[in-house]
Amino acid sequence: MRIDVVTIFPELVAGPLGTSIIGRAAEAGLVEFQVHDLREHGIGRHRSVDDYPYGGGAGMVMRPEPLFAAIEPLRDAGAVIVLMDPAGERLDDRLARELATIPHLALVCGRYEGLDERVRDLVDREVSIGDYVVTGGELPALVVIDAVVRLVPGVIQEASHQDDSFASGLLEYPQYTRPETFGDRPVPPVLLSGHHGEVDRWRRQEALRRTFERRPDLLASVDLDTADRQFLETLAPGTETGEG
Ligand code: JEW
Numbered sequence: 001m002r003i004d005v006v007t008i009f010p011e012l013v014a015g016p017l018g019t020s021i022i023g024r025a026a027e028a029g030l031v032e033f034q035v036h037d038l039r040e041h042g043i044g045r046h047r048s049v050d051d052y053p054y055g056g057g058a059g060m061v062m063r064p065e066p067l068f069a070a071i072e073p074l075r076d077a078g079a080v081i082v083l084m085d086p087a088g089e090r091l092d093d094r095l096a097r098e099l100a101t102i103p104h105l106a107l108v109c110g111r112y113e114g115l116d117e118r119v120r121d122l123v124d125r126e127v128s129i130g131d132y133v134v135t136g137g138e139l140p141a142l143v144v145i146d147a148v149v150r151l152v153p154g155v156i157q158e159a160s161h162q163d164d165s166f167a168s169g170l171l172e173y174p175q176y177t178r179p180e181t182f183g184d185r186p187v188p189p190v191l192l193s194g195h196h197g198e199v200d201r202w203r204r205q206e207a208l209r210r211t212f213e214r215r216p217d218l219l220a221s222v223d224l225d226t227a228d229r230q231f232l233e234t235l236a237p238g239t240e241t242g243e244g
Helices: 010-017 018-025 064-076 093-100 117-122 139-150 158-162 196-214 216-221 226-235
Strands: 003-006 033-035 079-091 106-110 127-130
Touching: 003 010, 003 064, 003 139, 010 018, 010 033, 010 139, 018 139, 064 106, 064 117, 064 216, 079 093, 079 117, 079 139, 093 139, 106 139, 127 139, 158 226, 196 226
Parallel strands: 003 033, 003 106, 079 106, 079 127
Antiparallel strands: none
């Protein structure tokens, strides 16, 4: 997989891409990153990439010419062009899995109050990471890259994404490691019992409990069997957890 990023802050993007699991994936050749400094296409002696909004108002708007110049060669190279934008399609597990099937992505990061509307003509899709305000598209692009690259075959231990909370639709069960007792908190004995069947059942129930307590909205899209329903009934007697 190849991922290009267009930004006025290439150093902000390149650092994280060289670090941890994502950096290792790049070193292993599973993914290739290329970060492009939009200012190389800036206008005039000051390499300007922004200007005042027509019609007036606060803040600056990104000019279309530098973005066109940066995006055009990526489009010609066959990239799917993704604009990071607060008004874009919301990133979720489904969208991350869809983007992970695309062999060549180019993520375009804006700044300021936004960009000239005509830039949208060159992009294939627009993605937001959620309903909160940030100062530009770079951190959102890194979130997209992190969510997508870990799904590329070989990047992480294969079994661990079947197990992922968002793959099952449930939140994660509680995890423990050494020591066996920390202060007054022992590890739940079932985890030390060696009974794999009982461990699996406990984990499923704790995942159900946590989801019920913190994100009951998620339960509507979870595949629940009879045992799941029986357990949920012990948490909230009389509450319907049917299809939804
Ligand atoms: C995102 C690109 C470029 C935010 C989320 N937030 C915000 C916002 C900005 C400008 C005008 C209006 C709202 C800041 N901003 C971006 C924000 C992507 C840009 C400028 C973004 N996903 N993606 N939640």
